[in-house]
Amino acid sequence: MSSIAVATPETLIAELTLQVRKTHSEQLMPHIASILAMAEITCDQLAAIAVSIGPGSFTGLRIGLATAKALAYALAIPILGVPTLAALAYSCPLPGVYLSPMLDAQKGNVYQAIFEWRDGELCEVMPARVVPFAQAKDEMKNLPQPTFIMGEAAVMYRQEINLPLLPHVIMPRAGSAAILAQKMLRDGVTHDVYSLEPLYIRRSEAEELWEKRQAQVFSQKDGNCL
Known part of the structure; x- marks a missing residue:
């Protein structure tokens, strides 16, 4: 995009x-x-x-x-x-709800933050994090206000969240x-x-794979006596 x-x-x-x-x-x-x-x-x-x-x-x-x-x-x-994520929430000046922009972080994870509008100002309720979507979904059920999910997750998980898709506000x-x-x-x-x-x-993912490979190399070297 x-x-x-x-x-x-x-x-x-x-x-x-x-x-x-x-x-x-x-x-x-x-x-x-x-x-x-x-x-x-x-x-x-x-x-x-x-x-x-x-x-x-x-x-x-x-x-x-x-x-x-x-x-x-x-x-x-x-x-x-x-x-x-803040820019995503900024596109939806909707008071009385939490705004939860989410973007795909791969392997069932999402980048998520939570915002709300207070007196015309966008306020951060929860800073950006990486979290499994299933965990984020469960946690949002316990929030004191309804939560509107925005971003790629609103499309990727539309069957699970059962929300109408609003392309003009859910995408960056x-x-x-x-x-x-x-x-x-x-x-x-x-x-x-x-x-x-x-x-x-x-x-x-490239950095994580490189680190894993390096760990394997050092592990193999540790088993050899010089």
Whole structure:
């Protein structure tokens, strides 16, 4: 999925969201150029760059962040890293319920956080974590308010949660990230273009496999006397 937006403090000017099989590396820069052209905005009119920092697809996060960093550095403007789960919840200003954005973390696990709206502000009730979906589902049954599940899990587990699918609010949108970034910028929040990193939460499967293989190698060496 690829989503790009252009916004001012007053309005969302343009948004482009595609769910296609092509990778970010194939489409990201052409889409950025297209949306700026359609919005009739030039690069020198941009005041800041916002990027979703995860959790999510490791490769997608790295490509998106590298592109955002390059743009922010070249244009000498601030960069803001927007947590993906917070941006998801920000797209649904629904008081009186808990918002639980969830993204696929593979092997039956999800990235989950819980938010709620209080007096017009989005508040974090539970920070982002990796948890089996079955466990998250059981825990939400004991919460004091109804919980609305958003994100990929709402699609992946739709038979289990028995909720109507609302594609315009359950999937990540750059427009939500852009508007949340505007609030962050007004609050004085910016990030360092050199040190901003993706919010992975967990290690990649490649790292876990490498560590397992290294442990096997050392275990075999321990059994040999020199």
